[in-house]
Structure formats: structure tokens, C-alpha cells
Amino acid sequence: MAMVVLVLTGCNFDSAKETDSNSNKNKETSEGKQVLNMVEASEIPTMDSAHAHDNVSFTVLSNVNEGLYRLGKEHKPELAMASDDQISEDGLVHTFTLRDANWSNGEPVTAADFVYAWQRVFKETGHYASMFETASILNATEILEGKKPVEELGVKALDEKTLEVTLAKPAPLLGQLLTFPTFLPQNQKFVESQGKKYALEASNVIYNGPFMLSEWKHDTSWKYKKNPDYWDADNVTLAEINVFVVKEAATQLNLYETKEVDSINLSSASVDQYQDNKDFMSIADSEIFFLRFNHNHKALGNENIRRAIDMSWDKKAHVETILNNGSLPLYGLVPKDFSSSPDGKGFRELNGDFNHGTIKEAQKYLAKGLEEIGQDSVKVTLTVSAVEGNDKTAEYLKSQIEKNLPELSVDIKLVPVEQRYELESAKEYDMVISAWGPDYIDPMTYIGMWVTDGSANRMDYSNTDYDALVEKINNENDPAKRYQMMLDAEKMLFEDAAIAPLYQRGLAVLQRSNIKGLVRHPSGPDFSFKWTRIEGK
Amino acid sequence: MKGYFAKRLGYMLITLFVIVSITFFLMQLLPGTPFTDPEKLSEQQLELMNEKYGLNQPVAIQYVNYVRSLVTGDLGISYQYEGRSVNEILSERIGPSALIGFQALVFGALAGLALGIISALHHNSFLDYGSVTIAVLGMSIPSFVFAALMQYFIGVKLGWLPAALWQGYEYTIMPSLALSVTVIATVARFIRTEMLEVLGQDYILTARAKGISEKAVVFRHIVRNAIIPVVTMLGPLAVAIMTGTLVIEKIFSVPGLGEQFTKSVLVNDYSVIMGVTLMYSALFIGVVFIVDILYGVIDPRISIKGEHKL
Amino acid sequence: MSLPKQEITKDLFVHAPLESGKSEELPGTPVTFWSEAWRRLKKNRGAFLGLITIILFSVMALIGPFLTENSYMDQDLALSNLPPKAAGLEWLGFDGSDVNGIDQYAARGINESFWFGTDEFGRDLWTRVWKATQISLFIAIIAALLDLIIGVVYGGISAFYGGRVDNVMQRIIEVLIGIPNLIVIILFILILEPGITSIILAMVITGWVGMARVVRGQILQLKGQEYILAARTLGTSNSKLIWRHLVPNVMGSIIITLMFTIPTAIFFEAFLSFIGLGLQPPLASLGVLIEDGYKSMRFFSYKLIFPAIVISVIMISFNLLGDGLRDALDPKMRK
Numbered sequence A: 001m002a003m004v005v006l007v008l009t010g011c012n013f014d015s016a017k018e019t020d021s022n023s024n025k026n027k028e029t030s031e032g033k034q035v036l037n038m039v040e041a042s043e044i045p046t047m048d049s050a051h052a053h054d055n056v057s058f059t060v061l062s063n064v065n066e067g068l069y070r071l072g073k074e075h076k077p078e079l080a081m082a083s084d085d086q087i088s089e090d091g092l093v094h095t096f097t098l099r100d101a102n103w104s105n106g107e108p109v110t111a112a113d114f115v116y117a118w119q120r121v122f123k124e125t126g127h128y129a130s131m132f133e134t135a136s137i138l139n140a141t142e143i144l145e146g147k148k149p150v151e152e153l154g155v156k157a158l159d160e161k162t163l164e165v166t167l168a169k170p171a172p173l174l175g176q177l178l179t180f181p182t183f184l185p186q187n188q189k190f191v192e193s194q195g196k197k198y199a200l201e202a203s204n205v206i207y208n209g210p211f212m213l214s215e216w217k218h219d220t221s222w223k224y225k226k227n228p229d230y231w232d233a234d235n236v237t238l239a240e241i242n243v244f245v246v247k248e249a250a251t252q253l254n255l256y257e258t259k260e261v262d263s264i265n266l267s268s269a270s271v272d273q274y275q276d277n278k279d280f281m282s283i284a285d286s287e288i289f290f291l292r293f294n295h296n297h298k299a300l301g302n303e304n305i306r307r308a309i310d311m312s313w314d315k316k317a318h319v320e321t322i323l324n325n326g327s328l329p330l331y332g333l334v335p336k337d338f339s340s341s342p343d344g345k346g347f348r349e350l351n352g353d354f355n356h357g358t359i360k361e362a363q364k365y366l367a368k369g370l371e372e373i374g375q376d377s378v379k380v381t382l383t384v385s386a387v388e389g390n391d392k393t394a395e396y397l398k399s400q401i402e403k404n405l406p407e408l409s410v411d412i413k414l415v416p417v418e419q420r421y422e423l424e425s426a427k428e429y430d431m432v433i434s435a436w437g438p439d440y441i442d443p444m445t446y447i448g449m450w451v452t453d454g455s456a457n458r459m460d461y462s463n464t465d466y467d468a469l470v471e472k473i474n475n476e477n478d479p480a481k482r483y484q485m486m487l488d489a490e491k492m493l494f495e496d497a498a499i500a501p502l503y504q505r506g507l508a509v510l511q512r513s514n515i516k517g518l519v520r521h522p523s524g525p526d527f528s529f530k531w532t533r534i535e536g537k
Numbered sequence B: 001m002k003g004y005f006a007k008r009l010g011y012m013l014i015t016l017f018v019i020v021s022i023t024f025f026l027m028q029l030l031p032g033t034p035f036t037d038p039e040k041l042s043e044q045q046l047e048l049m050n051e052k053y054g055l056n057q058p059v060a061i062q063y064v065n066y067v068r069s070l071v072t073g074d075l076g077i078s079y080q081y082e083g084r085s086v087n088e089i090l091s092e093r094i095g096p097s098a099l100i101g102f103q104a105l106v107f108g109a110l111a112g113l114a115l116g117i118i119s120a121l122h123h124n125s126f127l128d129y130g131s132v133t134i135a136v137l138g139m140s141i142p143s144f145v146f147a148a149l150m151q152y153f154i155g156v157k158l159g160w161l162p163a164a165l166w167q168g169y170e171y172t173i174m175p176s177l178a179l180s181v182t183v184i185a186t187v188a189r190f191i192r193t194e195m196l197e198v199l200g201q202d203y204i205l206t207a208r209a210k211g212i213s214e215k216a217v218v219f220r221h222i223v224r225n226a227i228i229p230v231v232t233m234l235g236p237l238a239v240a241i242m243t244g245t246l247v248i249e250k251i252f253s254v255p256g257l258g259e260q261f262t263k264s265v266l267v268n269d270y271s272v273i274m275g276v277t278l279m280y281s282a283l284f285i286g287v288v289f290i291v292d293i294l295y296g297v298i299d300p301r302i303s304i305k306g307e308h309k310l
Numbered sequence C: 001m002s003l004p005k006q007e008i009t010k011d012l013f014v015h016a017p018l019e020s021g022k023s024e025e026l027p028g029t030p031v032t033f034w035s036e037a038w039r040r041l042k043k044n045r046g047a048f049l050g051l052i053t054i055i056l057f058s059v060m061a062l063i064g065p066f067l068t069e070n071s072y073m074d075q076d077l078a079l080s081n082l083p084p085k086a087a088g089l090e091w092l093g094f095d096g097s098d099v100n101g102i103d104q105y106a107a108r109g110i111n112e113s114f115w116f117g118t119d120e121f122g123r124d125l126w127t128r129v130w131k132a133t134q135i136s137l138f139i140a141i142i143a144a145l146l147d148l149i150i151g152v153v154y155g156g157i158s159a160f161y162g163g164r165v166d167n168v169m170q171r172i173i174e175v176l177i178g179i180p181n182l183i184v185i186i187l188f189i190l191i192l193e194p195g196i197t198s199i200i201l202a203m204v205i206t207g208w209v210g211m212a213r214v215v216r217g218q219i220l221q222l223k224g225q226e227y228i229l230a231a232r233t234l235g236t237s238n239s240k241l242i243w244r245h246l247v248p249n250v251m252g253s254i255i256i257t258l259m260f261t262i263p264t265a266i267f268f269e270a271f272l273s274f275i276g277l278g279l280q281p282p283l284a285s286l287g288v289l290i291e292d293g294y295k296s297m298r299f300f301s302y303k304l305i306f307p308a309i310v311i312s313v314i315m316i317s318f319n320l321l322g323d324g325l326r327d328a329l330d331p332k333m334r335k
Helices: A002-010 A016-032 A055-064 A111-123 A128-132 A142-146 A174-178 A188-199 A250-255 A268-274 A303-311 A315-323 A347-351 A359-373 A390-404 A417-425 A444-450 A464-475 A479-495 B002-028 B044-052 B059-071 B086-121 B126-140 B143-157 B170-199 B202-209 B214-253 B257-268 B271-298 C032-041 C045-066 C104-108 C124-161 C161-176 C181-191 C195-222 C228-231 C236-273 C286-295 C303-330
Strands: A035-040 A067-070 A077-079 A082-087 A092-097 A157-158 A160-167 A211-217 A220-227 A240-243 A262-266 A279-292 A379-382 A408-414 A432-434 A500-513
Touching: A002 A347, A035 A379, A055 A211, A055 A220, A067 A174, A077 A082, A077 A174, A077 A315, A111 A157, A111 A160, A111 A188, A128 A142, A142 B044, A160 B271, A174 A188, A174 B059, A211 A262, A211 B044, A220 B271, A250 A262, A250 B143, A250 C286, A279 A303, A279 A390, A303 A359, A303 A500, A303 B143, A303 B214, A315 A390, A315 A500, A347 A479, A359 A390, A379 A390, A379 A417, A390 A408, A390 A432, A390 A500, A390 C286, A417 A432, A444 A464, A464 A479, B002 B059, B002 B271, B002 C161, B086 B126, B086 B170, B086 B214, B086 B257, B086 B271, B126 B170, B126 C236, B143 B170, B143 B214, B143 C286, B170 B214, B170 C303, B214 B257, B214 C181, B257 B271, B257 C181, B271 C161, C032 C045, C032 C303, C045 C124, C045 C303, C124 C161, C124 C195, C124 C236, C124 C286, C124 C303, C161 C195, C181 C195, C181 C236, C228 C236, C286 C303
Parallel strands: A035 A240, A379 A408, A379 A432
Antiparallel strands: A067 A077, A082 A092, A092 A160, A157 A160, A211 A220, A220 A240, A262 A500, A279 A432, A279 A500
16 A cells, blocks of 8 residues: 555656647757757756756756856856956966856856855865866865865955956966866855855855756756746857766667657667768767786786786777777877867877877887786786776787787686775776866866876886976976877876877767757766757758 | 564564664764765864754764654655655655566566577577577676667667657656666576476476367366566566666766766765665565565465465 | 265274284385476476576586687677578578678678677677576576575574574564665665676575574474474484485475575676676676666667577476476375
């Protein structure tokens, strides 16, 4: 009996009316109304920008809220809530003038909202408090270390519409970094009035961005509606976006075919069938996958052996046949189409390929390396977790390495993701397939990983020259010089063959061709809907 | 009778307590942190977060704290959904799971019953072999294969039912059907065996000899007596359905408990894992308890004493 | 009863001749029990078919991987994703053409035939399917045997000693049975390092309970049977009692339980693979192959079909055999 009661009261969907309106909506979409239907593989973990640390939260937050800057169509920072950014002579003080903009509850967005939100990140032990350190905000490091109170963070409200941000050192990337959702404003009065319930439901958040979250059914779907009070509302075309939580790639494809959703990512198994479809497109993403070598390992501590492994396998065949989802082979650290120099040349094109050798060369390096360590053969384990088909990559790597370098044998150790992270930080592995997505659009998000004892190093790689160079990059204000130094840093990393890059992730996307201006960002939020519109047939 | 209930209830509570303790300590052995995406966390930040959630305290103290709040009915706060209480998450997720589970059980039991009866009454005929084949296929083909085939053919090709999502009643049908396959198979086989046994009993011979119509013999004597033991299958069936929901919910995008559990296990969301485990165990123990009571009510040969029969 | 009434008088009964020595002897030997069971099993077509299939598949699991020259882990991307092709079986769909009807072998100029096709690594699925069958059966049988040993010892002790011991042991079982085994298994696999051993251990940790209950129940039931009492009274020795009466009777239920444990274990392993807690590649079980095939079932359906058929046939066979054995070994069902 209890079951029946549960059944009657407990289901999460609304009445049949809801369903009707939904199917109507889908029809409208195909007729060119401004409604977009999307899928996400996961529920929104949090709507609190102080805690957000994943792509789904970032995507939602960046579309319903707005910080001082926002990522533009070309992924360049654009002034958003701030209408002006005055930089002092020494580059240490930024004075922002805020626009006349309101929260969705009618309250004006003020400088105090930024001060409150930023300090709150530290008070709440937010995941990304370290972003303030990256952005060189004054005293961020000291506050993280517990040496100074959070009130001394370098951010001040001069008056209602003027915000002063003080830096520890000039930060050429500040605009870029400020698009990150951790820097979004929050209204103190509202947050405190909600108490523990803040950001738990659609009604427990207020919005100042192009859209508002009008409905949020946990783990099922959520809905954006255009925010009529947004300062730039005239340039927002979409009226509504429905996002459904669908975990299985096969299910997503089925829903695309039944026209329930308008854009999905294809799994490698289905790409062959759809690559001639007019809705198909292949997009290079900026997440990189690479082999971390444990530099304390006897054999893998040897530069030549590492280089031999990197050269020994067919990266091109791997992305084309095994992954088959638009991923690109990677012969460097910074991915393709991610960053370009001040004079407009791509980073990858400028530095070219590293360790892109033949099997013969690989065998030569291995022989040299084995001689140096005085061993005839080496057995290593390859730790991997089954995300994004990395288990397949591991199987291919094993087979390729063992075939082309017979002196090496590889055991695959498949572990859950959380365990892989733990093994990585404890350096309890020989080789591990890792991934890294950029936090901001600048090569430093990759280059900064490899400084001695850096928190993303996790393989005990240490090169004092490299450390010094990174330090210099961080203090360089001339963009051209800085860029050159970053190119040099990458070269240095591969002279040591510190890591073996595997591939740059790509997305095989199936998207209705009448959707225009759906911007996919390489970092931070996955999508911006601000400029999206649906054109008639 | 009252004493019996009290005793059983006591055992159930002890069982639950043991389960909570075992799961709690097992979870301490899980590698990794409960914080999703720790890739970008510095050690310093990790320490701060451990401190915030009390994860740097000795395990014994964490255990005492957990049990203490559990007694007040508080299952804690989820890690993967920052700030959301586990009580709330569970109460949202139980609905869809219970609904498709219940529908699968009812439909599966009825279909299985029909299949089993047909099969037994036409023992060793083509009808029998056909039913047995269906039943055995249902038990042997993994439910996710069924689910995927149904989704593609019924949902996409024929378009009779929505392929997936959770937007209204018609969205519950396919997951329920996919889930009921195991139930149909189990019940059909069970009923068939029971019926065959009953068919050989002397009282059936007696009934037939008395000249009662065949229909009456079948329904009043055979089926009725064969159905009683099906009640004992409720426990295993509940488990089968629970197991089924884990994959079915994922395939059909049903926001249910099983899906939540798999996800939480993979990201070490300690409090949600504990909550779901507790819920499943309570449900399971509850079903076993109800079965015992029901069995005593239905079958007068079994009297409720201190101990339940196997 | 429709017999005409007949008066029963004393002279209708005659004393049977008493042969001294015969009274102490119990007719029949354990061999008779088994041969009787075997005879009844042979009569049950389904069960016999099941038995033959199981033997056939076990043999294939052992020799199948050697019937082609390919190893289960050799990769060759030039041969990736080839549909199944077998000379002489073209009419059955083994003609090497893909979803769009293009003969991939001709299109890519490949002369070799892959009976079950190849996966994306160009590995021969025929070899992999049988290798996987081997591993799945291995996991299931070892898990079932461990269940059996622990279950028999635990159940036997519990029933044999009875009283306090039994009481305590039963309380433990009652608690264990309340734990949803799925949850424990998943947690255990996460804690132990994934692999064959962990999967077996995790399944055994909760699996033996069922066997222990069956054994205990059977022994308790037998202990109270009149014929045991009678045998005792007649002075049958303990060992004779155990071997002639207890063993054959308990054996029946044990074998039946075993027959149903094995498919459950195979199923569970497949299920674990589906939620991503499987074996270490390049090793594969049927579950791993099915999971792989499931992901690409729309366009490379053969990747799913063959392992799914094998797993289904194995499950069906074990179930049929289990049913048949129940009929053959369970004295209640004797007709």
C-alpha cells in the first residue's frame, strides 16, 4: 500500500498538460520558433558560483549570470557588467564602472555584490578559490594560506557603481580570467535571506545574465527563459532553452532522431554513419590527453625511454580509427586552435610538432635509454580510468608499444576515476593517462602545470630552468616577449620528453542546421546561448 | 503475536544498524576523495575542504557523528550536489524508481502468471515449450540489451512510445516493460513448477474424481494453490527489480534511485551512498518481513512463532 | 474410491517369510541413486540438451580461440570493424557486408574471413568471444564452487551442532541477507583492485549465504525424517547414514542450487561490466564484449549479437539443466 501512495505522490513529472506543451514546443522548434532543446550528461551540481567547478555548472551560470567580463563569440573577453575598465599606470589597480543593470528581483547590481561574492568564495572554501591567486588579486595567496583575513582581499566598492580591484602584480590576463564563473557577483541580501537553501532550486537564485533558470527538475531537465531585464536583452534572440539530462550516448542519438533534442555529441561508434549528414560537424576541443610518467621510476625517469614511448605509436591511426570522434593527434602541450600570438599566429603552428618520430628512431632512443639504466627489458603498468574511452586508448597503446618496442611490456591497470586521481597525487603509478582542460584561454593554463611541486605536476618532474622561465613569464608584461617565452617553455618541456601527449579531444556533433550562433567555448562554459538564434527553413 | 512483531522489528533495526556500520567503514576504504573533479584541487585547498566537511577527523568520530545525526533522521549533505541534503535527494529519486518498479512488478507478475499457467496446463506441448522458451530467454538476455532494443525499435523506428526522458506517464511505460522482463520470466517458471507439483497432488485427483468441471478444478484448486508460494518470490523479485533499475534508469534517463546510486559510487559521494544503501536495505528487509506475515496469513499451515520458516 | 465394499478378514493376511540377515540391510546403493537420476535426466529432453550445450560451449571456450590464427589481443587497425564473413554461410548474413550493404572485405581488399567480424582494433571477434566465454565460465564456476564450500561448511556446522551455535549463526545470516548484495559487491570491487580475483571475491562475499541456507534447511529437515530415525534404530552406522542418506539427498539440492548460481554469476559479471566495473583489458568477458557491443549496436550489431547469443545460450542451458536436475534429483517429483 505504501508503494501505491508513493507512486501516486512521488513521481517527478507534472501532469499531462506539461507533456502536451512539450511536444508542441518541439514542433515549434522545427518550425523556426526561438526554442532550443539540448542535452547534458549530468545534473547541475551547483548553482552557487562560489562552489561551481564543473562544465555543466559553468555553462548554466555563465548564461544566467554575468561578471565584469564575458567570453565573446570569438572567445575573447568582452566588457559585460562593467562598462569601463581603467588601469592604473603601474598596472596594479583596475577601476571598473558598472552598468545600470538589475538582478531579476529588481535590485540593482552594485559593486558591493562583487566584493561580497568574491570574499564569499574564500569563506565557503570554494573549489576554485585558487583562481584569485592565478588572477594575482592582492592578498589572495595570503588568505588561502590563512595568513590574512578575507576582508583584505584586493577588491573594494568605491561607490555603488565603482569597483576597485588591486593586484599583487600586473596581470595581462585579468580580463580573460574575470570571465570565469568564480568571479560572478552575488547579492548579499538575497543570499543571506535564502540561508542554507541558497542556489538549491531555480527560485533560490537571482539572475543578472541573458537568461533565467525558470524551471529546474533535478536530474531530469532544466529550462532557461530569456531575461527581459538583461541590459543587452535586445541582442538576445532565443526565448527558451530546454536542457534534458541524458547519460547514455545511444539514448541521446535516439532522442535526436525523434527530434526531442537539437544538438548532441556522437559517440565514436555512430560517427561513420553520420559523417555525411548535413547536420554533422567535427569540432576541436581544447582538452588534452597525455601520458604522465612517474619521473621517480627507474626506467621512466630516463628521458630517452620516455621519448621512445612517445614516438613508438601511431597517434594518427588512434584518433582516426579508435576514437573516430573528431579528436586530433597531439604532438605538443598546447592544443591546436586554442591560442594565438599577439601577431595572430597559432601557438601550435609556431612551435610545430615535438617528438614526432619514426618507429626506428623510437627503437634507437629505447636502446640508448636501456643502456643508460643497464637493463635489457622493462615492465611498466599503465594506469587508466574508463572515462571518454581512455580504456580503449590504453589497449591501443599497450599493443603498439609492445609491438614496436619489444623490450617494453605494459600492463593495463583500469581503476575508477577517483582512484586514479589519488594514485596520481601519491605518485603511485608508472604511467597514467591523464587529461587537462584549460581554466582560461592562454597557454599558461598548460605550461604552469609543470613547475616543480606544482599541484598539477603530480609526477615529480623538476627542471629549475623551466621553473625560472615560468616565473619570468608570470612577470612579463610585454605580450610578444611573453608569448615567445611560452613557446620556449613548451620546447624545454619536450626536450626533457617530460610527458607524452596523446590527443586533443574533438567533438563529433550532430546539430540541426537551422541553429545559428551557438557558441562553443574552449574553456569555462561549454556554450553561450546569448547570440544563438533559430532560423526558418 | 505482539511479541513476535516486536522481536522481528528489533532484528530489523539491528540488521539496519549493522548494514549502516559495514557500509560506513567499507566506504572509508574507498580510494579517493568525495570531491568531484579533484584534478584541479591543490593539496592546500583539499585540506581546507576536508576540514570544512569534517573529513580530517578520526574515522571513529566521523562514525559517531554520522550515527548520531542518523538517529535524528538526518542523512547528511551530498558532496556532488553542493549543499543539497541527502533526505531531499532520496525523496525526489524514490518516486520514479518506485513507480517503474511497481508497474514492472504488477505487469510482470500478471504476465508471468498467465505464461506459467498456460505452460503447466499444456505440459510438454508446443505451448509449454514456447512459454518456457520465452521465460528462459527473459532470464538469460541481459535487461540492458532488451532495453536498448526496445528503445530503438518501439521508440525510434515505430515511434509508439517516447524513446527516453521523464516528462509524463507515457514515459514510464517502456522502462517498466524493460524492467518487467525478469519478473515475467521468474514468475512464469516458478508458477509452472508449482502448478506441476499441485497437479500431482491427491486432492486434485479427488476433485476431478468428484466430477467438478475442469475449469473449476484448474482455477479453484490448481491455480489457487500454486499462487500461494509466489509470495515468497517477492524478496528475490524486489532484488531483481532493484538491480534492474540501476541500468534501465540510465538507458531511459529516468531520474531514479538506482541511477543515483551508480553515479554516487563512482564519484565517492559518501553521504548519498550511505543514504541509498540504507534505503535499499530497509526496503528489502521490509519486503522479507511482509512476505513472512503474508505467508502466515495466506497459508494457514504456517503459524507465526518465534522464527520464520525458509 | 470406487472399489466395491469388501469385508476385510484376518485370513486375508499371511506372514511374509522372514529371512534373517536381510532385515538389517537397506536395499539399494548410492550408485543406484545416481544412475536412477541419470536415467531420469536422459529422459528429460530439455535438460539433456542443456547438458550437451554446456559441454559443447565449454569445449569451444577451450579450443575456439585456437581455431583461427588470430590471438584475442592482436590488433591491426587495417582490419578494424569488419562485419562477419564465413564461406558457405553467406545466406545467413555472414557475407561481410555492413549496415549499408557494402561488402567491406571487397571494398578494403581483405582476403581473410572473420567469422564473427572484428572490433575497432581489428581483433578477431571469434577468438575474443570464445576467450571471453572461457573467462566468464571460469569466473562463474570458481565463484559457485567457493559459494559451495563456504555454504556447505557453514550450513553444515549450523545444522549439525544446532542449539546455540545454530542460533548465533542464523542471526548472522539473517543480517547478511538483509544487505542488498549488489551494493556490497560494488563497494568491494571498488576497494579491491578491479580484476578477475576481485570480481570472484566480491560475488562470493554475499553469494555463499544462499547455499548455507539451503544446506542447513536440508540437513535439518532430513535430521527429523522418519526414515533416518528408522535407519538409526536399525543400527546403521553414522558414516553409512551420512553417505547413503544425507549425502544423496542434500547433494540434489546442492547441485540444483549450483546450477542456478553459475548463470547468476555470469549474469552478475556482465552487469558489473555494464556499469564499468569490469576486467583489466585486453582481457574480456562476455559482459565486457556485450557492453562494448551495446555501445555500437546500431551500426555494428554483430559486435553485440554474438556474445549476446553465447551468453543467452549458456544461461538457457544451465537453467534447463538445473530444472531437469531438480526433477531428476528431487524425490518429490518422482513420478
